[in-house]
Each structure stands twice: as structure tokens, then as C-alpha cells.
Amino acid sequence: MLKLFKFLKPYRLSVMAALGLIFLQAISELYLPTLMANIVDIGVVDGDTAYIFKVGILMILIAIGGTLCAIVSSYLSAKTSTAFGRDLRGQVFKRAEDFSLNEFDKIGASSLITRTTNDITQIQQVVMMSLRMMARAPMMAIGGIIMAVSKNAKLSLVIVFVIPIILLGILAVAKKGVPLFKVMQTKLDKLNQVLRENLMGVRVIRAFNRIDHEKKRFKEANYDLTSTAIKVNKLMSALMPTMSLILNFTTIAVIWFGAIKIDSGAMQVGDLMAFIQYVTQIMFALIMVSMMFVMIPRASASAVRINEVLDTIPEIKDPAKSSITDATSTSGLVEFKNVIFSYPGAEEPAINDISFTARPGKVTAIIGGTGSGKSTLLNLIPRFYDIDSGSILLDGVDIRQMEQKNLRNKIGFVPQKAVLFTGTIAENIRYGKEDATDEEVRLAAEIAQATEFISNMKDGFDSVIAQGGTNVSGGQKQRLSIARALVRRPEIYLFDDSFSALDFKTDAKLRGALKGETTNSTLIIVAQRVSTIIDADQIIVLDKGKIAGVGNHEELLKTCDVYREIVYSQLSEEEIA
Template sequence: MMRLFRYLTSYKWPITAILVLVFVQSLSDLYLPTLMADIVDVGIVHGDTFFIWKVGGFMLLVAAGGGLCAIGASYFSSKVAMSFGRELRAKVFNQVEHYSLQEIDQIGTASLITRTTNDINQVQQVLIMILRIMVAAPMMCIGGIIMASSKDAKLTLVLAVVVPILALAIFLIARKGMPLFKAMQKKLDKLNLVVREGLTGIRVIRSFNRIDLEKRRFNEANSDLTQTAINVNRIMAALMPIMMLTFNLSAVAILWFGGIRVSNMDLQVGDLMAFIQYATQIMFSLVMLSMIFVMVPRASASAIRINEVLDLHSTIYDRSEPVTQTKTTTPGTVEFQDVTFSYPGAEHPALTSITFTARPGQTTAIIGGTGSGKSTILNLVERFYDVTSGAIRVDGLDIRDLPLEQLRAKIGYVPQKVLLFSGSIADNIRFGKEDATDAEIEHAAIIAQAGDFIASMKGGYEAHISQGGTNVSGGQKQRLSIARAIVRQPAIYMFDDSFSALDFKTDALLRAALKEEVEKNQSTLIIVAQRVSTVMDADQIIVLDEGSIAGMGTHQELMQNCEVYQEIVRSQLTEEEIA
């Protein structure tokens, strides 16, 4: 957890103010019992009313000063902790934003959400306690021991026995609770995962009548977390009875031995009262420290998880070496040169020895069976993953030598799983180009065959899109996603099975309009599709089979020399359509 606190360097002045205020507050609290002892031993014993009023008034001033310092320390500690939490959340979020898909898959989406919210909140809360309590408690404990010794050194032997026993109990309980706190955070991840899957997959769950199954999954995860929380709280609950028992026994011992010393005239009554108050302050400081030890184990477990996120750096990064043009190619050219790729932990490569070139002004289509590696090709061009061997070149340059921002600025990508953001239709299309004009947005929508249904919606381009696009159909979502890529006017278009929800007529109209746009701008168009009708007119069709290229050419050429393509065509088209 101390590694995270290095981010507190920008708050050194507020922290300094907290330390000063806590120090003054502690001095105030430590001085009050001595003043009370003076009132008893001098004012009451001698019947000096003026002395009582004078010292009593001074006690009020000291108490008021201590109270003001406590308020100031609480204000600054809360402000520092909240600002620290804000900064830490921003750092974690920015780190995750730079992750490749490999790192996101490694940690898991549900765990990343928990670490960004719950884990940081745990550290944030314990920081408030550290700034307020962990600084004040040692001062009160050490100062109380010193002041108690000044009143009666022999009576302090009671504290010398009690304090180590209490400290040992706190240590043993905290050590036993630490592993359970770590387990709790992992089980919170699991619960978050189940809830997230249940909410995002609610349509599938209901359509298959699996509500009871999801309830069981949730109850199992919830019960597991609850049982662990009960176990850890049962351990921590033992701390308070131990402390109260120790405190009460020490109070009895102090009164017993202190009474003997008072009767022997070795100790004044006021000093005994002050000693009891100092003993109370010492015990109370240990109680405060125990509260820290209850929270620190869980916060430490959270801090470890946060550091894992901050220490894990993306395998996809910009190289520091200057980029040099190795050869002249037409802008937008995409070349695969003997590319092989394996997903982390996979037994077999997803792609093997892939070589082809997608040229500007042309349409390159990729078709193949499920799991043949079609989407993987597009993921590699975007550098969501890096190739295992071989090279991918854009404009003649290895994409690993291009800055990620520069590479992705060349690409208009439509993913297989369409995602729309909450906001207006115009906002969603403008996501592809932040400064797109209304005319550019409308032009992109018309090419994507979205103009008609947008016009029919209330508000037109300002019509609201709900989270995830749940208020529009699958085909409408695909067309808006396509318009988002078109408005970008990229050098390279990549469509990952983005026409699957369109009817054949809309599909044909969209492809015709898109082809005209591609030829006009001399862009490169790469289409991944399942339907033969979508790829038949492509200038180049690449047929994948189990991660390898089974054939490459036009529709007519493949019908003559590629058995895999012929099987795909026969499975989708009638003999009359083939002819």
C-alpha cells in the first residue's frame, strides 16, 4: 500500500497542515488532565475559588483550540483522501485504456471494474483514518505514557504490562484476518462478474428460461462472499472484547494500587485522577490503532490488486525508434507477409502463414467457416494483438513501427458486435470524427442506408439512443455503426461481418454505395462476411479454413479452383443462383 502513497507527493502542504493540527490537538488533549489535577490538588484542596475559575477558563480555551484543530485536521484529511482517490481512479482508468485485449482478458472486465471502484474506495477510506488516527494515536499513546510517568513512575508499571499484551492481541488478530480480506476481494470480483453477466445477458436468460439458474449462480457467489465476510468479522469482533477487558482490568489495577499510594501519601488525588485519564487516553489510542488494523488488511489487499493494474503494461505500445519509409506504396495498402498468430494460452495458432495484399480502390473480402480466423485478421490490423511471426504492413511500413494513434487514424472499423453509446444519433455518428459537420454526418448516413429510418424518428439526427442502442433494431444499429466508420473518411475500411442483420436489398444497396465511395476516395475496403452474396462482387476473395488460406481470387476463379469456397457457395445458394 505504501507504493500507492507515492502519489501523495502533490499534497505535501495539506498533509503538513494535518500533521501540525493533529500535533496541536494531541498536545491539547494531553495537557487537559494536568490542568484538572491542578484544580483538584490546589484549587479544591485549598478552597481557592479564583484559581479554579482561572485554570478552568484556561482549560476551556485549550479544549476549544483542540476542537478547532480537530475540525481543521478532519477537513484537510478528507480533502486529501478524496483527491487522492480521484487521482488514483484516473490513473487506473488511463492505464486500462491503454491495455491491449490481451491484458483485459488476463485480468477480466469484472475484476477491473471492482479494482477501479471498490478497491480504490477501500484505500481511500483507510487513508482518511491514517491521516487522522494513525498520526494522532501514537502521539497520544507516547505522550500519555510520558505524562503518566511524570505523575507516578511506579504506577506506570501497570501500563508496562497491559500495553504489550494489547499490542500482541491486535497483531495476532490482524495477521489472521489478512488472508480472508484478500479472499473477500476475489469473491467480490466473482459476484460482480455474475451480476454483470446477468444484466448484460438478460434477454438470453429469459428467452431460455434460465432465471432460476442465474438466481442460483448469484446466491452461490453471494453466499460465498457473505460467509467469508462473517468469518473475517468474527475474527475482528474478538478485538473489541479483548480491548475492553484489558482496559477495565487495567483501570481496576490503577485504582487499586493508586489508592494504596494515595493512602500512603505518595500520590495526590488530583494526580491519580490525571493518571487515570492518561491511562484512558493510552487505551483509547490503542483502540483507534486497532480500528486502523481492522481496515488496513483489507486496504492492503486492495492496494495489491490496484498495483497489479498499474504495474501491468500493455504488450502493444508505440516504439521509440523513428519511423522511416522503407518503400513507396499507395496510401491505404495493407500487406500480410507470412503472418502467424496464436492467442495467449491457445494450443494451436489462430492464423498460419497468411500472405495477401489489400489494395486501395478495391474490395477485399474474407470468408470462411466459424473459427477460421476471419475476425482475427482485422484485430491484427488494428493492433489489438501483435503477430506471433511475420509482418503486417500499412503504406509499406510495419504497423509495429507506426504510432498507434497514427495507425488507427487511417482505419474505419465496424466490429462484429455493434456498440452504440447513449446520446443522439448525430453524437454516435460523430464518434467517428469529432469535428464532422452536419452535412458529413448526413452523407455518411445516406451511404449506410440509414437516412430513411433516421428521418422517421422523432427528432431526426437528434433522436435519443439509449445505452447500448436498445431502442433501435439490430439492422439499424449496424447501419449507424457503419455510418460512424464512413464519416471518418479513412484510408482503410474494415467491416467485421457488419451486414449480417441487413436484408438482402439493403445489403446490396449499401455495398453499391460503399463501393462507389471507396473508388472515389481510393480507400481500401476489407470485408469479413458469412454470406456469399455479400462477397461475390469483391475484387479479391480470401477463403480461410482452420486459420490458413484455402484459396484466393475472384468469385469465378474460386468456383473453379477452391473446393472450400465451392462448399460454402453450395450451402447458401441454389443451383439457379450459382448458375
């Protein structure tokens, strides 16, 4: 966890100010029992009322000063810890944004959510409590011991006997608690995963009447987390009553031995009263430490998980010096040369020895059976994954020698699963080009065949899209996703089975509109339907990750068995002719 404290560097002045104020607060609290002892031993014994008033007013002023120090230090502690949590959350999010899809798959989306929210909250709370309690506790404990020894050194032996017992108890509890807190955070990940899957897959769950099954899954994950939490809290909750018991017995021992010393004339009543207060302050300081030990194990487990994210180096990096800048004019020529790619842990490559060229002004289509590597191939062009061997070139430059931002600025990508964001329709289209004018947004929607359904909505382009696009149909989502790609007018368009939810009429109209709009761009289309790509200039047929054939529709019908099988499974003889 100490590794994360580097994020406190920008707030070191606030931290130092908070610690200074806590020190003054501790001094004021430690001085009050001595003043009270003087009132009893001098003012009360001698009947000096003036002295009592004089010291009493001084006590009030010191108490007010200590209270003000406590208020300001609490404010600074809260402000610093909140800023620390904000910065740490920002760093985790920034690092996650740089992850390739492999890193996302490795850590898991649900775990990243838990780490960015719950784990950082745990650490933030410990930072705040450290500045308030952890810093104050040693000051109070050490100061209390010094003041108690100054009152009566022999009676202080009671404290010397008790402190090691308390420290051993705290260490024993911490030793058992740390592993349990690590398990607890993992089980929280699991609960978050089950809940996330349940919410995202609610339609499938209801369609297949699996509500009871999902309730059971959630119940098991919930009870698993709850049982561990109860186990941990039982362990930690035993600490406080044990501390209170030790404090009470210590106070009894101090009063017992102190009374003997008063009786023998070796100690005054006021000094004994002050001594009892110092013992109480010391014990409360140790109780504060024990409370911190309740929080530190869980925060330590959270810190390990946060460091795991921050220490994960993204496998896809920008080159030290990009071979192409954003300002460089490119035509969009895409070349695959002997490309091989495997998913982590896979026995065989997802795509193997792929070579082809996609030219500007031409439509390159990719077709094949399920699992043939179509989407995988498309995902390699924007560098969502890096290839194992071979090369992918953009206008003769290996994409690994380009900055990811510059590369992706040249691509209009429409994913297989249409993703929309919370906001208006216009904002979703402008996601492709932030500074797009209203005219550009409307033109993109018109080409994507989305204008008709948008105009039928109450607020038109200002209509709000619900989270996940749940208030529009699948076909409408696809058309808005296509409009989002079109509005940026890139050199390369990548359509990953982006017409599957469209009816044949809309599909044909959209492809016709695209022809006129993308005459100077490279179009690479992944499709399941032959009708979508039948007019493509070049069709690449994939089979088990390898190229089974390349050519136009007529050529492939004559030369490629795999393509012919796909065509005959979808089209009638009249349509083929």
C-alpha cells in the same frame, strides 16, 4: 500499499498541515488532565476560587483550539484522500486503456471494474483514517505515557504490563485477517462477474427459461462472499470488546493502586484523576490502532490487486520513434507477409502463414467457415493483438513501427458486434470524428442507409441511444456503427461481418452506396454471406487459419473447393449462374 503512497506527493503540503494540526490537537488533549489536576490539588484544596476560574477559562480556550484543529485536519484529510482516490482511479483506468485484448482477457473485465471502484475505495478510506487516526494514535499513546510517568512512575508499571498484551492481540487478529480479506476481494470479483453476465445476457436467460439457474448462481456467489465476510467480521469484531475489557480492568487496577498511594500520602487526588485520564487516552489510542488493523488487511489485499494492474506492462507498445506521423499522406495499401498468430495458451496458431495484399480502390473480402480466423485476421490490422511472426505493412511500413494512435486514425473499423454508447445518435456517429459537421454526420448516415429510421424517430439525430443500444434493433445498430466509420473518411475500412443483421435489399443498397464513397480507400470485408462479397475485387478464402484460395468469385468457383462448398450451401444454381 506503501508503493501507492507516491500518489500523495502532489498533496504533501496538505498532508503536513493535517499532521501538524493533529499534533496540536493531541498536545491540547494531553494538557487538559494536568490543568484539571491543578484545579483539584490547588484550587479546590486551598479554596482558591480565582485560581479555579483562571485555569478553567484556560481549559476552555485550549479545548476550543483543539476542536478547531480537529475540524480543519479532518477537512484536509478528507480532501486529500478523495483526491488521492481520484488520481489512483485515473491511473488504473489509463493503464487499462493501454492494455491489449490479451491483458483484458487475463485480468477480466469484472475484476477491473471491482479494482477500479471497490478496491480503490478501500485504500482511500485507509488513507483518510491514517491521516486522522493512525497519525493521532501514536502521538496520544506516547504523550500519554510520558505524562502518566511524570505523575507517578511506579503506577505507570500497570501500563507497561498491559500494552504488550494489547499489541500481541492486534497482531494475532491481523495475521488471521489478511488472508481472509484477500479471499474476500476475489469472491467479490466472482459476484461482480455473475451479476455482469446476468445483466448483459438477460435476453438469452429469459429466452431459455434459465432465470432459476441464474438465481442459483448468484445465490451461491453471494452466500460464498457473505460467509467469508461474516467470518472476517466475527474475527475483527472480537477485537473491540476485548480492548474495552482490558481498558476497564486497567482502570480498576489504576484506581486500586492509586488509592493505596493516596492513603500513604505518596500521591494527590488530582494527580490520580489525571493519571486515570492519561491511561484512558493511551488505551483509546491503542483502540484506534486496533480499528486501523481492521481496515488495513483489506486495504492491503486491495493494494496488491491495484499494483497488479499498474505493474502490468502492456505487450503492445508504441515504438521509440514512429516511422510514420499522423500528418503523412498514405494511400492505404495493406500487405500481409507470412503472418502467424496464436492466442495465449492455444495449441495451434489461429492464423498461419497468411500472405496477401489489399489495395486502395479495391474491395478485399474474407470468407470462410466458423473458426477459420476471419475476425482474428481483421483484428491484427489495428494492432488489437500483435502477431507472433511475419509482418503487416501499411504503405510499406510495418505497423509495429507506427504509433497506435496514428495507425488507428487511418482505419474505419466496424466490429462484428455493433457497440453503441449512451448519448444521441449524432454523438454516436461523431465518435468516429469528433469535429464532424452536421452535414458530414447526415451524409455518413445516408450512405449507411440509416437516414430513414433516424428520421422516423421522435428527435431525429438528437434521439437518445439507451445504454448498450437497447432501444434500437440489431440492423439499426450495424448501420449506425457503419456511419461512425464512414464519417471519419479513413484510408482503410475494416468491416467485420457488419452486414449480417441487414436484409438483402438494405445490404445491396449499402454496398452500392459504399462503392461511390470509398473509391480511393482500401476496403476489407469479413462476411458470412456470399451475396455480400460476390462482387469483391479479391476474395480470400480461409480454412482452419490458412488461405485456401485467392481470387474473384468466378475464379474461385473454378479453383477452390472450400469456396465452392460455401457458395453451393447458400445460393441456388440460378443465382450462381
